[in-house]
Amino acid sequence: MSQVRKYRIYRYQTGRQPFLQTYKIADDAFTGNMLLDALEAIKSQQDPSLSFRRSCGAGVCGSDGMNINGRNGLACMTPLAQMPRVVTIYPMPGMPVIRDLIVDLKQFFNQYKKVKPWLQPSKKLISESDREFIQSKSDRDKLDGLYECILCACCTTACPSYWWNPQKFIGPAGLLAACRFILDTRDGKKEERLRSFEDLYKLYRCRGIMNCVEVCPKGLNPSHAISVIRREMIGLHHQGSMSDQSTNSGG
Ligand code: SF4
Ligand code: SF4
Ligand code: FES
Incomplete structure (x- = not known):
């Protein structure tokens, strides 16, 4: 049976208080089996305002670094199969946040x-x-x-x-x-x-x-x-x- 996962994602826009927003989506509601695929699906199916960087989707460009359940990593290289039912995502720590998961590098x-x-x-x-x-x-x-x-x-x-x-x-x-x-x-x-x-x-x-x-x-x-x-x-x-x-x- 397909896993429905909960994603708690840091949201921030200039001038507003940051907060964690929760989304739910089943693994079979989209193609692909990486965390980046889930984020893309949330963005396209539920909330187009969710912001994160990505480009290659294959661990080559280095643009989708984020803090995933307390550990920095690339969303495109993080298999959902290794994730718990609740995934908490913050921007990479120690950098000014521009918006949501996008930091100023x-x-x-x-x-x-x-x-x-x-x-x-x-x-x-x-x-x-x-x-x-x-x-x-x-x-x-x-x-x-x-x-x-x-x-x-x-x-x-x-x-x-x-x-x-x-x-x-x-x-x-x-x-x-x-x-x-x-x-x-x-x-x-x-x-x-x-x-x-x-x-x-x-x-x-x-x-x-x-x-x-x-x-x-x-x-x-x-x-x-x-x-x-x-x-x-x-x-x-x-x-x-x-x-x-x-x-x-x-x-
Ligand atoms: S974690 Fe650091 S050393 Fe490793 S690829 Fe990214 S920037 Fe380079
Ligand atoms: S202090 Fe920083 S650079 Fe040095 S080993 Fe630790 S994490 Fe790496
Ligand atoms: S999207 Fe390029 S490294 Fe992940």
Whole structure:
């Protein structure tokens, strides 16, 4: 027999008090078996004013992040079969709400841009290259688990360190991207990238709470990426103190 589920959904419009609105819909009242399909059905069959972001419907665009029964996730990747009879949905936490389940991601992307998430090849590499920047297979393998991020913000909006310092702490998604370019052997700005984290907040505000790992719908591990950056910074400082020692000893 088809399951009738209750959806308690956060509603908010500028100038009005937020509230939870309850909808009921049976799983067989629409096609598809994901939470996003249920939300689409509620919107088309019951309440066209219900607002949420979506695009690909396949876990690729990262636009339908929301807080589902207390845990951030993508509606399009959340099977209804794994949901209880009552599903409570809030916008992703720690972000200003624009309307209903739609949050303002400006600050999230500001932090992301701060790590310069693009390749900055060295002059040597540019002068030696014809058209392509060739990379060995083993060097390319180092980027696995780092490049697949879809910028859904599920991790960053689940991170208490980010909630408290959204302007200062880069957050797990931005730091995962930073790690991706720090480890890229074609990049010529590794040291500059690492030195940009020499303050109390951008990187070191991570307290290893691991919420980011728990919620990532792509199975990525921003917490590990953060520890890799920390390790690289120790290596950089070690190199610096070695060269200081050799300078002091006249070497
Ligand atoms: S491990 Fe760090 S980045 Fe991830 S949720 Fe915890 S504090 Fe935030
Ligand atoms: S690391 Fe995972 S949770 Fe964070 S933005 Fe990327 S895909 Fe989303
Ligand atoms: S709609 Fe694109 S990731 Fe869910």
